[in-house]
Amino acid sequence: MKFMVVTALSFLASTCVARKCGNTEVPDALLQETARMKSMSTLKTLNTASSYSTRTQKVKLYIHNVYIDRTAEGGYISNEDMQKQFQVLNEHYASTGIYFDLRRTIHTQNGTWAISDKDSEMELEMKKSLRKGDYGDMNLYLRPLQGWLGWCTFPGDFEVGSDGYWKDGCDVLQSSIPGGTAVPYNEGKTAVHEIGHWLGLLHTFQGGCDGGDMIDDTPAEGTPTDGCPEGKDTCTGVAYPGLDPIHNFMDYSDDACLTQFTPGQTVRIYQTWDRYRAPAKA
Ligand SMILES: *[C@@H]1O[C@H](CO)[C@@H](O)[C@H](O)[C@H]1NC(C)=O
Numbered sequence: 001m002k003f004m005v006v007t008a009l010s011f012l013a014s015t016c017v018a019r020k021c022g023n024t025e026v027p028d029a030l031l032q033e034t035a036r037m038k039s040m041s042t043l044k045t046l047n048t049a050s051s052y053s054t055r056t057q058k059v060k061l062y063i064h065n066v067y068i069d070r071t072a073e074g075g076y077i078s079n080e081d082m083q084k085q086f087q088v089l090n091e092h093y094a095s096t097g098i099y100f101d102l103r104r105t106i107h108t109q110n111g112t113w114a115i116s117d118k119d120s121e122m123e124l125e126m127k128k129s130l131r132k133g134d135y136g137d138m139n140l141y142l143r144p145l146q147g148w149l150g151w152c153t154f155p156g157d158f159e160v161g162s163d164g165y166w167k168d169g170c171d172v173l174q175s176s177i178p179g180g181t182a183v184p185y186n187e188g189k190t191a192v193h194e195i196g197h198w199l200g201l202l203h204t205f206q207g208g209c210d211g212g213d214m215i216d217d218t219p220a221e222g223t224p225t226d227g228c229p230e231g232k233d234t235c236t237g238v239a240y241p242g243l244d245p246i247h248n249f250m251d252y253s254d255d256a257c258l259t260q261f262t263p264g265q266t267v268r269i270y271q272t273w274d275r276y277r278a279p280a281k282a
């Protein structure tokens with residue numbers, strides 16, 4: 001009897017914890033632009049990489065905590081918790097030159113908004129009410145998402161005031177913050193991963209071995225990674241050099257396993273910034 005209970009629990013644990021990010025489908029317009037950016041960066045890869053490697057970019061950051069009630073189960077986190085998430089973002093984006101400037105932490109109690117799903121009317125309503133800044137500013141909504149670790153909007157051509165413009169930002173499970181309860185995704189790296197999408201990065205396993213993330217220095221990867229399996233190599237043979245990039249922030253590995261963006265991803269971040277985010281500042 002005891003054995004059965006334990007088995008049932010471990011089965012639940014192993015099926016429920018796989019990283020679940022909402023950004024598995026990439027909009028066609030962004031795919032086309034990404035292909036164009038890739039062709040530009042390969043023409044003069046070395047040149048481009050070196051000019052981007054010294055670049056920096058400030059991103060204003062607004063962190064929202066949208067909660068049901070003032071309990072941990074209700075999704076509430078403190079200002080200090082939000083500060084910790086902010087620090088972890090800057091720590092892990094340091095290699096890219098992107099740095100966040102925390103402007104405000106904002107608490108909003110609203111149970112309907114707190115659990116609103118991706119692309120729902122309620123999500124849009126929440127963001128129309130809460131979103132701060134312009135298209136170059138990051139709004140991070142930490143809240144008790146139902147069944148997701150997070151999602152972000154990919155960059156696109158949205159008119160100011162359109163639904164796509166209001167929805168812009170990232171939604172992340174509040175318990176994935178550093179020291180949160182979403183083990184093994186509780187070092188704040190879900191926000192790092194999700195904001196990567198907001199900056200134009202695709203999953204390292206996007207499209208499998210022959211699809212790819214359109215970044216030259218991330219090895220081909222056939223499947224999302226679960227855990228931290230050193231030596232994982234899903235795309236083998238001369239056409240696919242290198243092991244799977246299981247330590248890359250844009251894979252699905254456990255938080256402790258995620259440690260790097262590549263120089264090619266840094267180039268893509270700035271290409272995307274110049275194409276979509278910076279013009280909003282004009
Ligand atoms: C909470 O959400 C509901 C449903 O969208 C909305 O009607 C209401 O105005 C919100 N309350 C606050 C205090 O913002």
Ligand SMILES: [Zn+2]
Pocket residue numbers: 021022023024193194197203
């Ligand atoms: Zn993702």
